[in-house]
Amino acid sequence: MTAEPLELGTATLFEASGLPCDLDPAFRPVWPGARVAGRALTVQAAEGDNLPLHWALEEAEPGDVLVVDAGGARFGYWGEVLAVAAEARGVAGLVIDGGVRDTARLRELGFPAFGTHIAIRGTGKRWRGTVGAPIVMRGRPVRTGDLVVADEDGIVVLPEAVVPGVLAAGRERVAKEEAFMARLREGELTLDLYGMRDLPELP
Ligand SMILES: O=C([O-])CC(=O)C(=O)O
Numbered sequence: 001m002t003a004e005p006l007e008l009g010t011a012t013l014f015e016a017s018g019l020p021c022d023l024d025p026a027f028r029p030v031w032p033g034a035r036v037a038g039r040a041l042t043v044q045a046a047e048g049d050n051l052p053l054h055w056a057l058e059e060a061e062p063g064d065v066l067v068v069d070a071g072g073a074r075f076g077y078w079g080e081v082l083a084v085a086a087e088a089r090g091v092a093g094l095v096i097d098g099g100v101r102d103t104a105r106l107r108e109l110g111f112p113a114f115g116t117h118i119a120i121r122g123t124g125k126r127w128r129g130t131v132g133a134p135i136v137m138r139g140r141p142v143r144t145g146d147l148v149v150a151d152e153d154g155i156v157v158l159p160e161a162v163v164p165g166v167l168a169a170g171r172e173r174v175a176k177e178e179a180f181m182a183r184l185r186e187g188e189l190t191l192d193l194y195g196m197r198d199l200p201e202l203p
């Protein structure tokens with residue numbers, strides 16, 4: 001269920017979906033090569049407070065990706081300790097609109113984390129937040145149970161119901177591009193393959 005989306009990659013999944021399923025490009029992997037796919041478990045946190053992340057680890061199922069709205073605040077909401085706890089419970093990764101720290105250790109652990117900042121400033125533990133309720137990540141709604149796929153190009157979030165169709169369309173797209181690339185290697189031009197020579201000029 002998660003190998004194929006990773007193999008197709010976020011750019012292909014986005015194009016194949018025909019949906020506004022991409023998260024803001026401000027979300028970046030905190031170490032090069034990080035990638036993850038899994039069921040979203042949504043978390044809402046307050047500015048500078050990571051208590052809901054600790055609660056989320058109790059709720060999480062193996063294979064879940066924590067998707068956290070922390071309002072983009074520049075705090076280190078997540079680091080080595082939480083990653084070790086997450087790995088022990090089979091949590092597959094993290095996407096947070098906020099900061100992450102201990103990034104060298106996360107890379108060594110191989111724990112895939114995506115955030116909008118790397119930040120060393122620690123958090124308080126005063127507001128329990130929500131775990132599992134729908135959230136909005138920089139304008140994109142995310143529900144627990146959605147498929148989240150994150151790689152070096154970006155992040156897509158797909159409602160469960162559309163996943164089989166998007167995977168099928170993604171496979172078709174890859175096959176078509178592979179056929180095109182075989183012809184490009186023979187010297188043909190994208191202008192001809194994509195039929196772009198006779199495009200009408202802007203009036
Ligand atoms: O402790 C925290 O709140 C965040 C962190 O650095 C870790 O999990 O290692």
Ligand SMILES: [Mg+2]
Pocket residue numbers: 079080081101102
């Ligand atoms: Mg730490």
